[in-house]
Amino acid sequence: MKTRMAPRQISQRTAFSLLITATAVVVLPVVVIIIVIILNGAGAISWDFLTQAPVQAGKAGGIFPAILGTFYLMLGTIIIALPVGVLAGVYLSEYAIDNWMTRTVNLAIVNLAGVPSIVYGLFGLGVFVLMFHMGMSLLAASLTLACQALAMTVTTSREAILAVPREYREGSLAVGATRWQTIRHVVLPQAMPGVITGAVLAMSRAAGETAPILVVGAAFFLPALPNSPLDQFMALPYHLYTVAAHIPGMPKSTIWGVALVLLAVVLSFNVIATIIRLRARKRRYST
């Protein structure tokens, strides 16, 4: 009918291109970082690099102790943060009466996620390392990272529990199940995918954390593997930081290699979390 664009069509197109540009700005750096790290780091990856202990301050040999240390750390963090997070989530969503106290606690938990990680580190140093005499150790580091991870595990658990439809709870209570039985047998199984997703994300974050473990237990050069939770340990992010910034004459490919391994660990956990979530969603809607 008309060949000229109406003003509102112009504004529609402008808005559209703005949205696309903004999305590109978000996605592009991530993609570039991943590609650059893969291109530069792939050459350093070898069986020996992944399975051997480092020699000459990391200039040669592998990074196995750092990989293992990071896995121990993730494991330790989640063993502590998951049960506490789920139980607190259950309490906050099912039992706590909605008053100013509860709202304050909820707000505080959300804000815990915003506390700078070095603050957690110094808290861990003061409380776990010194006060409880754990020393610089895997245990102290796990506890410290668990405190940080709690913000996430509590929040995701609470949200997942609140998302369980009321009809299920009522159906259970109506046949004379107690409140706890209802939570244990109806609510928690339903909330599990959400809870696990949160837990896995918390683990991947723990894997990437550098500042806190610096002050509570990570060692730069420790070719021997930790024998007990009270030993010091190596960890990928801290290892990356030192080889990149503090060791002169470090081969560039080694630095990229460590970065690639760390990235792979963190990303794979994020992918696992996504898969769990998608599968749970599919199961919910496929019936």
Place this chain on the structure above:
Amino acid sequence: MNINLELTERKAPVSGEIRMSTRDMSLYYGDFQALRDITLDISENAITAVIGPSGCGKSTFLRLFNRMNDLITGVRVEGRVELDDVDIYDKDIDVVELRKRVGMVFQKPNPFPMSVFENVAFGPRRHGRKNRIELEDVVEKSLQQAAIWDEVKDKLGQSALALSGGQQQRLCIARVLAVEPEVILMDEPCSALDPIATLRIEDLMRSLSENYTIVIVTHNMQQAARASDMSAFFMMEEDRAGVLVECGPTAEIFTNPKDKRTEDYITGRFG
């Protein structure tokens, strides 16, 4: 009108024994009074229909009898609500035990996302029955009572969510029957179902009423007329509090209501 014809055909098996009752019961949500001064008897082994316009507190009233309203914060109940002459709002009452004796079926079929078997076995398991053979017995008996056994006996292990809406609702009834209640509360159990599934539920209610005391909330007048022995008509007053206008044998309420408001409501619906 065929409704009246059906009414005359049906015998009224009301024994006259009172199982549950309310005495001058009022219920508040915070400052808002949702129900006012309700005195009503629920007869044993009969179907009592609670009818009335939307928002007059029918569901709230039904949920009094198994204390489901307890889940909502700020609810306060005055007066007495009795099961076998015992005040169920007494502070010594074990709510879990009460809900075992007074089961409930909800508006939207709400089977758990578990197998058919586990849905029915859920109640007995929570009450400590573990023996597999015993559980199988209870499950079969309950499914038979709920007139769904033939349809699901070959898929007890399959997800209950794969059943049709009407089957799900009968499964939910079986789930309630499995804990051997005495009273069954039904909160618009057919409002999410098609007419055929609705009729099957009504048949089922009829056969269950031989052994159970049933209270059903419905805003389907035909359903109340078809399927109930006693009817209680609720209305909202000007301050939006629900009141009981009239209660009596269904045939009387529908053909010869004493209160003008009941008559207006019923004739308004049908003519």
